[in-house]
Amino acid sequence: MVLDQPFLFHSICSIYLNCGLLDVRWMCQKVEAAYQQDKVAINAAEGFIRQLIGWREYVRGLYWLLMPEYKTRNFLNAKRPLPDYYWHGDTKMRCMQQAISHTMTHAYSHHIQRLMVTGNFALLAGLDVTEVTDWYLAVYADAYEWVELPNTLGMALFADDGVLASKPYAASGAYINRMSNYCQHCHYKVKDSTGNDACPFNVLYWDFLARNEAKLGSNARMQLAYKNWHNKEAEQQQALRAKASEYLLKLEQL
Numbered sequence: 001m002v003l004d005q006p007f008l009f010h011s012i013c014s015i016y017l018n019c020g021l022l023d024v025r026w027m028c029q030k031v032e033a034a035y036q037q038d039k040v041a042i043n044a045a046e047g048f049i050r051q052l053i054g055w056r057e058y059v060r061g062l063y064w065l066l067m068p069e070y071k072t073r074n075f076l077n078a079k080r081p082l083p084d085y086y087w088h089g090d091t092k093m094r095c096m097q098q099a100i101s102h103t104m105t106h107a108y109s110h111h112i113q114r115l116m117v118t119g120n121f122a123l124l125a126g127l128d129v130t131e132v133t134d135w136y137l138a139v140y141a142d143a144y145e146w147v148e149l150p151n152t153l154g155m156a157l158f159a160d161d162g163v164l165a166s167k168p169y170a171a172s173g174a175y176i177n178r179m180s181n182y183c184q185h186c187h188y189k190v191k192d193s194t195g196n197d198a199c200p201f202n203v204l205y206w207d208f209l210a211r212n213e214a215k216l217g218s219n220a221r222m223q224l225a226y227k228n229w230h231n232k233e234a235e236q237q238q239a240l241r242a243k244a245s246e247y248l249l250k251l252e253q254l
């Protein structure tokens, strides 16, 4: 993720695929042919084809298999109202400002922004599953419920208790810092978790683990995260949770 770069190397083809102007099989065959003719590297061709016949067809299958019950799931009991900045991007969190403003300008943001910025924030803050899925359905030009819902409710929010993904895609600010240059341009301090300007993703990450331990603590893929949490001193845990309560109370002002 790069400041002010909404598209990078993404194909922007989901809009055309989903409304039927492009055919998935035809696209995969074109990409395979480009690889056979040495026009693209195997990792690029494989990665692209995998997104289409792997992820896209996979989420389509899940939707038709599990609806309409799937839409009612809320495994982590997430009920907090969606902050207003999801609609205008006016927040001090640079990563959120970027992902939301790209969304509002282009009706598009790429996968990592959807999953690891706006989706991750919704997961960590426990935002209401229906409000979040309604938002994703409203703001993207490629949004159709059969593809939007499993990606949001399942992949981003883990509200299906691991039907789509084997663990929640929960991450602290360190992940966003590694994957972007946003944190260098942010009001918050990505290395801080309890101070005045502590990165909200750090603060909410630890609180997310602590408050959901009864539901996630036995997940084999969460063991390292919980080990890190339990390795903290009791005082540090209390400070993190106190900071999280403060941030959750003023979620609209972050």
Ligand SMILES: Cc1cc2nc3c(=O)[nH]c(=O)nc-3n(C[C@H](O)[C@H](O)[C@H](O)COP(=O)(O)OP(=O)(O)OC[C@H]3O[C@@H](n4cnc5c(N)ncnc54)[C@H](O)[C@@H]3O)c2cc1C
Binding pocket: 009, 010, 011, 012, 013, 014, 015, 017, 018, 048, 051, 052, 055, 056, 057, 059, 109, 110, 111, 112, 114, 115, 119, 136, 140, 142, 143, 144, 147, 148, 149, 151, 152, 155, 156
């Ligand atoms: C919370 C959330 C909501 C999403 N909502 C939608 C949505 O409403 N509609 C939608 O088409 N995609 C959705 N996605 C999946 C993915 O983010 C978009 O397909 C992708 O960003 C579209 O941009 P692109 O065409 O430039 O994709 P590229 O990065 O160039 O990928 C190529 C193609 O692979 C397919 N693809 C890749 N990942 C996925 C995936 N997880 N699910 C389905 N197809 C995938 C898409 O057809 C995409 O066009 C969502 C992802 C998340 C995390």
Ligand code: SF4
Binding pocket: 092, 093, 094, 095, 096, 172, 173, 174, 176, 177, 182, 183, 186, 187, 188, 189, 190, 199, 200, 201, 202
């Ligand atoms: S410091 Fe935190 S809030 Fe700011 S851009 Fe980085 S991850 Fe986002």
